[in-house]
Amino acid sequence: MAFITPDLTAAAVALSALAIVSLVALRGWRDWIQLKREELNAGHGAVATHEPGVPHAGSRIEIADLKERLRKLEAIAAGVDL
Template sequence: MTEPTFWLTIVATGLTALVIITQAALKGWRGWLDLRKLEIDSRRDGQAQASAPSPATPSPTARIELADLKERVRKLEAIAAGVDP
């Protein structure tokens, strides 16, 4: 048990394990920091949008799309109820 190669192997294995664990922890830390940065940016964007004035009336395109969606919902409800649309 006093062979130098044995202890050198143990030390090298421990050092390798330490490097792997450190790299994994560093990658996790960077990921967490990126996540926090995205959260802060989304809050900042949300505040900027909240302070911007909203349009009083929706655009004609949005109104047409909304009417189309309402019509589709009516047809689907009629099909579900068994009534011919």
């Protein structure tokens, strides 16, 4: 190995840079996943600004849907044609 060509040097530098960027991105990904796990374990997501006694908007929609289905079932049981 008498000499190293400029092409080989450029390829080695590019490969090293790619490896460093990949490792940094992997570290960031792992930290982000850990943050999300901690948020889930704490019992709230990223947008948890509601008070403890107030249900989420999704819960209110589900409750309204269940009430509507219950009204329909009661109407069917009473023999009312919808």
